[in-house]
Amino acid sequence: MDNILLLERIEEAKTAVFQKPEETMPEKLAAYLDAKQIKTYTHQAEAYDQVSRGENIIVTTPTASGKTLSCLLPVFAKLLENPDATALLIYPTKALTRDQLLTIQEMDSLLQAKTRPAIYDGDTKQEARARIRTRSRIILTNMYELHHILPWRAKWGDFFANLSFVVIDEAHKYRGVFGSNTALLLRRLRRICNYYDGYPQFILSSATLGNAEAFAETLTGLPAKEISSDGSPRAKRRFRIYRNPKKSAAAAAAEMMQESIREGRQTICFTKSRTGAEMTALRLREESPADSVASYRGGYRPEERKKIEVNLKQGRVSGVVSTNALEVGIDIGNLDSVIISGYPGSMISVFQQAGRAGRKGQEATVTFVAGQNPIDQFYANNPDAFFNAKPEEAILGIENPYLLESHLLCAAAELPYRGERDRKYFGENADDIIADLKNRKLVSSTPRGFVYSGVGNPVLEHTIFGNIGKTWAVICGNTTLETMDDGQAYREAYPGAIIFHQGERYRVEKIEPEISTIRVRKTADNYHTRPISETDISINRKEKTVRHGNFSVHYGDVSVSTQIYGYSVLEYDRIVTTEQLSVEPRTFQTKACWITIDGDAPLTAENLAGSLHGTEHALISAMPLYVLSDRADIGGVSTPMHADTGCPSVFIYDGVAGGIGLAEKAAELFPKIAELAYTIVSGCKCVTGCPACIHSPKCGNNNQMLDKAGTVKLLAYLVREMKQ
């Protein structure tokens, strides 16, 4: 064992703090709580009272603190009292929706509330839909489906008119561009409800956030009260940070999990990637009793996921290795030990994952195993920084003109748009955008308001929630093992690649694009593969250039292409050989903002690449505040010599195909963004770079080739040039 314990902290056990709601509760509901021997915690009582008084709330207590009940109690109270009242429950994933349905159905039947809870999403059968719309009073869905439902509001009878609650679970997932889209979608929903004289209250449940109330208000358009006083009991928890200088995080985590399981503690290990989860599980299985360790991630078939969830809850498996798929509130009960294998990208995730630890009356452990990449290493070197870190703020906004335009078109197809009535939902800029849409004949002025008059279906034409693309099926013999989206299929299922599934290895034999099928065959060979790829950017059209002294900021159309050239064959973590591949690159068109440096910048041959790379990361990390995005919405490329510009260049591009104005805004606000980037990096006390300055959690090069001193110099130079 070469695992080195760097720091340990103990969080003492906390006893439950119970409180009865002050507001009256329907008899049936009180009887239900008695029968189930449930005493409400402080936060549950507070949530109940606030909602009963007409407030919107955002509950930010930890995972497994009874958040679901906090949200459901006031909903059932109202639906019991008013037999017409309805509620819409929105979840970020289908797996979570299925899981929650069971809980809600059970509660409904015990309460005899006759709410007929049902899921209404892309998987709902056509013949079942009409019945759900007209009979169910609790409907579970997702944002994407809601986007499709709204224009058909007429088919929904009284559901929207009687809508009393919109419950948004895992609300922190709606940040960045996705969050901004959701915020506009929820305004469309509120506009429809208000039109029917319905004024639903919003109940949000979320991970701990740096800005919960402000976030809730931007997301829904209505002020909300944060409920964070957690009254649930907590087991004593031991937090530990480890590193293993000789092994990868996966290997070290596997070892620790092995030990934890051997001690009889049910353990969950979170990994950053799908492959990571499978690889770690595979290592464990080599030395564990059969079927005692499961792997869990997106892409598995629903039945398979359900089986793992149930097995976990009932203690039939002693360990599970999972991606962040189990970070959300799927009910698997609490576990004795949580191992976080590598920094998951945000503190929000760290808190969510840690929340899985802690069974009643037993000591629990949360272990962070630092990996080899610079972010993890930074935390390994500064374990205090890890413990003291605060959850990030969730950033989103409704001002992005691209998103606003798409949503206004949808809104105008749902109900004629009238400035004097609808400005309050979409902001002051909405009227200007409508006037522009009128000139483009996409809306027409009528006595009832502006009416959508485009040819296409506005809901489908404007791929608001990103292009979903194809779904690929991975098939072995006659069995479908799992499904993958386009991006995953390209990265993980090239010819010759090894795909892991529940501890078995499969080799990709054949790819049949016409039917979106990946044929695999089971293999006993003990190796895995890793693609060797490169991302390239090329300029298609330059739209704008602003010159600042010796460098220029440009904006225009670019193509970003990722090409897999081959793959490495690895046994354990050792590269045995590499193979060449000739596959088509995967290309998408988008908008980019790029800077070219053609003058006497303080760059030397040694620090050139590292300074540009660091500047790219710093600019991207400074952007969200100015362009209201999440850093995951933005991509970057930097190069000491770019073929199209002929000089050292840094590109920052929109992650959504076609662009949605992020790079455009970045070009416009470049001086401000560069200044903030400079302030962040120069003010950071670290020596070689850290997550707070130039390390990026989504860097394609694992944060290699970064030069902090060079970055500070280059940023200072940019700021100085702009001021002259």
Added chain:
Amino acid sequence: MTVTHSGFVPASSLMQDSSPAPSFSFGEEVETADGCCLKKETVFPLLSEPQNEEALVRRRLAEDLTLVPGIGKIREAELKRKGIQTLHDLKATRFSDAAEDIADIIENGSVREIFLLYQELRRTSDPYLLGLLGNTKTHLYFDIETLGMAHSPIILFGIGEIEEGAVKVTQYLLRDIAEELPALMLTREHFKKDSAVISYNGRCFDIPYLNNRLAYYGEREVRFSVHADLLHPTRKLFRDEFPDCRLETVEEYIPTFSRGADVPGYLVPVYYQRYLLRKDLEILRPVVEHNTLDVANLACLLNYETEMLYG
């Protein structure tokens, strides 16, 4: 395929009548409380009207034992061999309960009740049902043209009614999107409590689309007595004979009012967008003609199919 008998004027003799005549007009402006739009009426004379064969139809429907849940084609054949010919004869079998209710509706129920029964049984594609539409006074042939496939305005409404041995097609045309609401309101007035709507794929498209547009403006939906969508019966009858069952294709094989300068349905949005830019009604002439014939030919198709089954 040659057709020897039909109640309608043979296609060839009508060619001249419906080819573009110099006297083509877009009708006249009508006013409503919500604004105005264009209204055009075209009359297509029919040689004869279908006979009211309701008694015969009810007898025929009662011979279909597969209406009873649990009886499929094979069991029906078995039962018929044993001499059980009608739903009434099922009295002596274990199917008597279900059969009795169904038989009662078919024998004594209103036409609407029979249609509802078939809807419940998911059997509305049964061509024999069409024989129940003998009361031509209630017929309402319906077809719309839209600017897009979903959530875009309806730009032309076509309604056919039978008057004095002729199909009278009334059309409401928008000269501007602002005229959609008046056109919707005028269209809705044609729908009566006893209307028998006859359409081609209208169950999935035209009627829900119309209702969604009415609701979009905050207006109540249309009501009617029964809806016969000819698409499904036509598929059942001609699936093996025609290359496909689009209305345009079907028209080539049966006697209908023939088309002059026409526009394929999928180009309608393109024509209308061009019209919106240039505001020259002449651009819409092929669209209006296309819709007129779509509506009038629904009457031909219904008559052809009932003649074929009951004539």
